Amino acid sequence: MSVPVRQMWTIASYVLKQRMLGNKRYPLVLMLEPLFRCNLACAGCGKIQHPVEILRKHLSPEECFAAADECGAPVISIPGGEPLLHPQIGEIVAGLVARKKFVYLCTNAILLEKHLHKFQPSPYLTFSIHLDGPQEEHDFAVCREGVYDVAISAIKTAIAQGYRVTTNTTVYNNAQPEALREMFDTLADLGVEGMMLSPGYQYEKAPIQTLFLQRQQTVSLFRKLFSNAKKRWKFNLSPLFIEFLQGAWNLECTPWGSPTYNLFGWQKPCYLMNEGYTRTFKELMETTHWPDYGRASGNPKCANCMVHCGYEPTAVAQTFGSWNGLYHTAIRTFFGPRQKNLPPLDEPPSSADSGSGTRQPLGEFVALSPLGNASSSGSSSRSSELAGVASCQLNSSPAAAS
Numbered sequence: 001m002s003v004p005v006r007q008m009w010t011i012a013s014y015v016l017k018q019r020m021l022g023n024k025r026y027p028l029v030l031m032l033e034p035l036f037r038c039n040l041a042c043a044g045c046g047k048i049q050h051p052v053e054i055l056r057k058h059l060s061p062e063e064c065f066a067a068a069d070e071c072g073a074p075v076i077s078i079p080g081g082e083p084l085l086h087p088q089i090g091e092i093v094a095g096l097v098a099r100k101k102f103v104y105l106c107t108n109a110i111l112l113e114k115h116l117h118k119f120q121p122s123p124y125l126t127f128s129i130h131l132d133g134p135q136e137e138h139d140f141a142v143c144r145e146g147v148y149d150v151a152i153s154a155i156k157t158a159i160a161q162g163y164r165v166t167t168n169t170t171v172y173n174n175a176q177p178e179a180l181r182e183m184f185d186t187l188a189d190l191g192v193e194g195m196m197l198s199p200g201y202q203y204e205k206a207p208i209q210t211l212f213l214q215r216q217q218t219v220s221l222f223r224k225l226f227s228n229a230k231k232r233w234k235f236n237l238s239p240l241f242i243e244f245l246q247g248a249w250n251l252e253c254t255p256w257g258s259p260t261y262n263l264f265g266w267q268k269p270c271y272l273m274n275e276g277y278t279r280t281f282k283e284l285m286e287t288t289h290w291p292d293y294g295r296a297s298g299n300p301k302c303a304n305c306m307v308h309c310g311y312e313p314t315a316v317a318q319t320f321g322s323w324n325g326l327y328h329t330a331i332r333t334f335f336g337p338r339q340k341n342l343p344p345l346d347e348p349p350s351s352a353d354s355g356s357g358t359r360q361p362l363g364e365f366v367a368l369s370p371l372g373n374a375s376s377s378g379s380s381s382r383s384s385e386l387a388g389v390a391s392c393q394l395n396s397s398p399a400a401a402s
Helices: 005-020 061-071 089-098 112-118 135-142 147-160 177-190 215-225 239-245 281-287 308-321 323-335
Strands: 029-032 075-078 102-107 125-130 164-171 194-199 260-262 265-269 274-278
Touching (some): 135 177, 147 164, 164 215, 194 215, 215 239, 265 281
Parallel strands (some): 029 075, 164 194
16 A cells, blocks of 8 residues: 555544544545546546536536535545646645645646646645556557557656656456556556556446446456565555455445535435435435445445445545454555455356345445355356457547647
């Protein structure tokens, strides 16, 4: 895990305070979307499929600050769209940093070098640069040639100017483990602070639906990714979440852990699903029927989800809220991701039993327990060639540029 001590201490203190106050539902990361407009049209994205009149709008700095104050989360992720297209993004980031929020500005980096002068290096500001693999794989994923080279140049420039830089990689079912491991080496050589990985969520409006991983495909792929992991690879992920992706821990989703605020208000129930909006954060927390979400609920929209924004909050809360989680986190922090003694892969659950098993109340975290205690006849391996996807044309995005 590659997280500065100051940030780790702030988050740990926040979690412990919430537990001491008896709060079972509290946010860790505010997903602040100041606009939906983007200068790319990626094949697996479901966030930019809005009418033109919506894509032209953006939140004001005052609206962003009000959401941050109302929510109270210690970490703020600014996705989009492309945040650097916002005309006041520098003012927004400065205001959030002044509030001592740990800000992750998510960007495809096309405009980063042009707009770096709008920001100041700070331990509270990190540029999270989207990178989905080495050159060929990344340019295919974003449907435009040359974006990988631009992103690498921006990473070098930002690091040279003293900024914190991490990367954000969304993994789909056409991912090649060796190609991603090659990217890990490249990013380690560049000196990025940490790499974030997450399987892609199956957005209903994504233009190519065959991209997305089923749950057992995710486990199989991430086992290959972390097999013989190199110590110089630094991940911006909690060790428990890394092991969850490999099927080693039974964690339930925390849908309220990463609430979203955007042009329409507070999005129900989470960053990934769009089932309405509320005017206030309090209304979101009190009126959303949380037992309807998470894998244990049987909700088909949650059956294959293992996405970072839903499960990392669970892993973090377990890390700082239980001795078991703290112990295993310490072990993995010092010795790296688990390489051996992973449980056997289970058979993929059918649609009929995706919600089977002992139901855990979503107001509490599922106790950590290794998966695979029961014998399984499921195959422990799968073809090294993951399913291909319909090709996307590499071209220029029709979306507006700054």
